[in-house]
Amino acid sequence: MALALTATFVVVEAVTAFVAGSLALLSDAAHMLTDGVAIALALGSIVVANRASKDGGRTFGLFRLEILASLVNAILTFGWRATCWSRRWCGSLTATAAWRRARCSSSRSPDSV
Numbered sequence: 001m002a003l004a005l006t007a008t009f010v011v012v013e014a015v016t017a018f019v020a021g022s023l024a025l026l027s028d029a030a031h032m033l034t035d036g037v038a039i040a041l042a043l044g045s046i047v048v049a050n051r052a053s054k055d056g057g058r059t060f061g062l063f064r065l066e067i068l069a070s071l072v073n074a075i076l077t078f079g080w081r082a083t084c085w086s087r088r089w090c091g092s093l094t095a096t097a098a099w100r101r102a103r104c105s106s107s108r109s110p111d112s113v
Helices: 002-020 023-055 062-086 088-107
Strands: none
Touching (some): 002 023
16 A cells, blocks of 8 residues: 555656656655655565465575565665766756756845845
């Protein structure tokens, strides 16, 4: 249920961000996407651990898959950040945000404050 709700919100926020031209919504959609990946990894590890307990044999270590799933999630998150900063895509988002900020602050005159 949580995974379905997260995925739904990611899609709605991403579409709304592109329609409205909102970087805040786009960044929140990306953040929720990483949350969805974490939830999917946790659910997958629970399913695998429960399957092993029904078998009755070879269960050593499978209940620790949740810990390994969190490790994989951390590695994926850091990998995404490293890839993001080394490529032009995130740099263009940052540049666009800085340009919008500069444009908004330069359009205000000191007399109007």
